[in-house]
Structures are given as structure tokens and as C-alpha cells.
Amino acid sequence: MADPEPVQQTRRIKEFALAAGADVVGIADPRRWDEHVPEGCRPDDILPRAASVVVVGTRGPTAGAWRSPDHRVMEVNGYDFRNDAAIHRVADLIEHDYDRYAIQAPGLPTAGHLPPFSMMLAAVLAGLGTRSLAANIILNPKYGLLYYSACITTLELEPDPMLEQDVCPHRMCVESYRRFGKTPCLAACPVEEGGCLDGSIDADGRIDHSYYDRERCVSRAMNFGINSFQKALADIVAEADAERRDTMIHSDFFSRSCSAITHYKESVAQCFECMRVCPIGRAERKLQ
Amino acid sequence: MSAARPLDFDAARADLDATARRSGALLTGVAAADAFDAAPEGRRPGDVLPRARSVFVLGGAQPRAGDWASPNYQHMEVTTTSDRIQTIALKMAHVIEDRYGYYAVCVPPGVDRGQQPFVSIALAAELAGCGSRSLAGPVLHHEYGFMYYAAIVTTLPLPANRPLDAPACPAPECVDMYAEAGTTPCLKACPIEDGGCLGGRIEDARVAERRYDAARCATRVQNYWVPGFQHALKETLKEPDPEKQKMMLFSSLFTRTLWSMTYSNVSQGQCAECMRVCPVGSARRRKQ
Numbered sequence: 001m002a003d004p005e006p007v008q009q010t011r012r013i014k015e016f017a018l019a020a021g022a023d024v025v026g027i028a029d030p031r032r033w034d035e036h037v038p039e040g041c042r043p044d045d046i047l048p049r050a051a052s053v054v055v056v057g058t059r060g061p062t063a064g065a066w067r068s069p070d071h072r073v074m075e076v077n078g079y080d081f082r083n084d085a086a087i088h089r090v091a092d093l094i095e096h097d098y099d100r101y102a103i104q105a106p107g108l109p110t111a112g113h114l115p116p117f118s119m120m121l122a123a124v125l126a127g128l129g130t131r132s133l134a135a136n137i138i139l140n141p142k143y144g145l146l147y148y149s150a151c152i153t154t155l156e157l158e159p160d161p162m163l164e165q166d167v168c169p170h171r172m173c174v175e176s177y178r179r180f181g182k183t184p185c186l187a188a189c190p191v192e193e194g195g196c197l198d199g200s201i202d203a204d205g206r207i208d209h210s211y212y213d214r215e216r217c218v219s220r221a222m223n224f225g226i227n228s229f230q231k232a233l234a235d236i237v238a239e240a241d242a243e244r245r246d247t248m249i250h251s252d253f254f255s256r257s258c259s260a261i262t263h264y265k266e267s268v269a270q271c272f273e274c275m276r277v278c279p280i281g282r283a284e285r286k287l288q
Numbered sequence: 289m290s291a292a293r294p295l296d297f298d299a300a301r302a303d304l305d306a307t308a309r310r311s312g313a314l315l316t317g318v319a320a321a322d323a324f325d326a327a328p329e330g331r332r333p334g335d336v337l338p339r340a341r342s343v344f345v346l347g348g349a350q351p352r353a354g355d356w357a358s359p360n361y362q363h364m365e366v367t368t369t370s371d372r373i374q375t376i377a378l379k380m381a382h383v384i385e386d387r388y389g390y391y392a393v394c395v396p397p398g399v400d401r402g403q404q405p406f407v408s409i410a411l412a413a414e415l416a417g418c419g420s421r422s423l424a425g426p427v428l429h430h431e432y433g434f435m436y437y438a439a440i441v442t443t444l445p446l447p448a449n450r451p452l453d454a455p456a457c458p459a460p461e462c463v464d465m466y467a468e469a470g471t472t473p474c475l476k477a478c479p480i481e482d483g484g485c486l487g488g489r490i491e492d493a494r495v496a497e498r499r500y501d502a503a504r505c506a507t508r509v510q511n512y513w514v515p516g517f518q519h520a521l522k523e524t525l526k527e528p529d530p531e532k533q534k535m536m537l538f539s540s541l542f543t544r545t546l547w548s549m550t551y552s553n554v555s556q557g558q559c560a561e562c563m564r565v566c567p568v569g570s571a572r573r574r575k576q
Contacts, residue, residue: 062385062393064337064391064392064441068336069335070406072334076397076406080379113320168359236521245522245525249521249522252402252520257515279475287391287443288389
């Protein structure tokens, strides 16, 4: 039986998570969800008597992948599921060594387009990052964009404080906004020019308002995935000319859409431009 | 890593080899990034990662001896894929960046536009001395025979291997058989002149000519993956009788094509007959 002291077991679990592949790990008190989400979407609704939520984040694409001049490399190779693998190992450790319930928090939609448990909110509440102007992506102060997974457990752990200072906007972006009325991400995808992002920064250098056109973003970021498959399939089924239909079925577009919905390590998103220009975490992506 | 101390590239290579093997790779090799003259422009390491110096190749995750021994050929269809070696490669790309501070990007296992590979992993394996092309097509290793490969393009200038001096194929047994019967085990298993996919000639114990009908092979090997799904969809949509169409949608073939595309670990290839009879590495496929 491992040491029952919350401080020591928290330290052990964090070290274990990092060794299991996580780049960052944080702990949230389940009561923090109460003021943010309705009943039914809180840790206790998914695991009764939930006492802690462990959140891990991983970088996904390597710095080399960000530098590739072929944007398709990131599309096919961006995501390696390390966050899921790490959180499963954490959950196993808690059940095995501490004899407490532990589950992977469900991050994928079960009905509609909303997940039962928001990984973005979990990351914020565990002190790992804050929302950004760029599509509300949660940015970590050290790494910027991360992929998150969470484990809900009945084990009592020491929660981390939430970040007091916003990660976004970066001071460089505040400066850019004051000079040009834009930040790098807003300039990369401006809503008034057919893009997805808009926002403003107040006199204190904080986000005043942010706008994100999710539907438009999906139509660009998810060219080869479930969405494109559904769209292509609808067109194929509606095509009356059998010969044309065959061509559509065997087209490069449909083949890639099919490939993207397989477990073939295809990314679920094909646009990273707002993150490519983001200065947060850029130092971590500069190598030899 | 200390900036003051120059990196020992031999030691880095030894460390990466050892780490990859500890992670599950059976063998490793390195190809110089500028050795890919045989690849068309746009499909070379530098096209994936600017300033690429090396391509680190990992081999392994091949079907186990037990898989080959199974009398149920469908067992191999649903259990062996290149996923395992690709997962190790994704991890190793992060190891190169985190440990040595050089860019690293995994060569995507999928295909780019026009069904072309980003960088040929088979060519990388050959150049890294991990094996040589066979009459049957796959790159074979002297000792292990058929295996799956993954490749990482990196700016780290690792000491490179050379292509094998003596090719793994044809094996001495095949040279003898060819001298006697004018064929080899793989050519006999799938003769191109008899509706199969393979043909070729051996001279001076070396492959002098190789013929491979890739299109025909795909129709046999990829019965239940994306091409199988496309074919089943085409036939289903062609069917004018709604009752029959419904039966086709719920048929075993259609169901299995969908399974094979999902996260169910179904292999993308369903024919391994040319490899089943290959003597290269066959000693490793014999157990008690």
C-alpha cells in the first residue's frame, strides 16, 4: 500500500504521469466545476464521490513537424495519443496502488457536439493554462498548445492553484494589438476577411472580448475526417450518374477522407495557422 | 544538455539505438538524408524537414511466430499492423528533440496526394542497411525477414549506415530452387503469368528483374480496408432493389470493411502468402 498522505501521493502521481509521457500534469478539486458547468457535467456526475481530477497535457506534434514545409505532415502525424496513454497509466496506478476508483474522463461527444466532460475546462481548473484569443484554445505558459486528458478519481490529492495570470495575450501580442489592432492569431485568420477569429484587448492588456466562428473553422480545419467523409458520402449518394459516382468513390478526396477516419494516425484537424504564429511556447519549438 | 560541451554523435546514436530497442524496436539504422537520390524531388527527407541530416529507421512489430502458425488465416488479418512500430517512432522523435535539441519529424505512415508516400520508408530502410528489397516486394532483413518499418527525419547528424553489401533476397534456397525449377517460393505462390502478382529473374544469385502487379495485388491484399470499403460502397449504391441494397449494407463484407477502417486493429493487408513461404527469417518463425 502506498503512502496515504495526500501531499506525498500527489507528488508520486505527478512524477509517475510525467514519466508516463505527460509534458505537464495538474490536479483540480472537483468542486471547482460547480460555478462553471451545469449539473450532469461535473466530475461527481461521472464518478460518484469524485475527490480529485488529474489532468495531463502533451505536446502532440514535434518541433520538427511544426517546421515542415509540407503542411500535410502535421495533418497526418500531428497527434500521437500520448496524453490518453499517460492518463490510462495514471488511472491504473491509482486503482492498483491506492485502492481508489479512477476513470479516464470522457472527452469525446456522446450526443450532439458537446463532450460530457470538457478537457479545456479541466486544464484551466487544474492550473495548466488559460483560454486564448485563438479559438479559445487553452494555452500552457511553457508549451502553448497542448493536448489534454483527465482522470477522475475518488483519491484525495492536493489540488494545484489555477493560474492567476492569463497566458494569452502574450505581451508581444498586446504590443502588436496596440500598434496594428491585431494579434498574430487574429491577423492569421481575421473574421472580417473570411476567417474565424476576432477579438480585442483592453487597456490592462487582457482579453476584452473574443469571437470564434466555429462552423467556419470546422469547414477549414477538418477537411479530411468524419465531416469530410459525411459530406463526400452525401454527394456520392446523391449522384445519379453511376460512372461519375464510381469516380467520386475512388477519388483522392474520398480515399483521404476514408483514411482520415481510420486509426491510421491521421490528424482530426488540418489547420494550425493560428497556433503556428502564436508566440506562446515558441521557445520550446526552437531547436538546432 | 550543456551548451558548452560538443555533442558526441556516436554516443547519441548508441543511446538512440538502445532507447528504441528498449521501447520495442527489433533493429535500428540510420540513412544519410542526402542519400535519397533515388526518390523523386518532393519526396526526399529535406522536403519533410528543412536541413535534414539523417533518417533514423526502426524495424520490428512483425507478425509473431504464433501468428504465422495459426491455421486461421483471418487471424493475421485482424492482429498485425504497422501501428506498433509507428508508435515507437513517434516516441523516438520526441526523444531526439528533448534529449539532443535537434528537430525530428516522423515520416507519416499514410500517403500524401495521389496516394504517394511522403518519403519512402522502404527506401529509408534499405539505405539505413536494415534490409534489402525482395522479389516479393517488402524489404527483408537477413535474420528476421519481413518486418514493419518506421522512419524519423532529423537535423541531428547521426553516424549513418550503408546499404547492405549482400542482399537478403534471394536466399540461397531460392537461388537453388530457381536454378532447378525457374521459380522461387514467392514467385510460385503468386505467379504473374498465372493470374498472380509476382514475376522475376535471378542471375548470378542476385535479383536481375522484378515484376510486380501492384494494382492486382491491392485487389487481393486490401479486401477489407479503405479500398474494400470503396468497392463495397460502389456495388451497394449500384443496386436498384432497396431490399437487396439493405442486405448489402448489413452484409458481412460491408460490416467488415467498416470494422477494418476503425480503431479495431484490423490489418490493412489481408494476404501474406508471398511472405509466408519466404525462407528469409523463417528460422525465427519456428517455435515449439
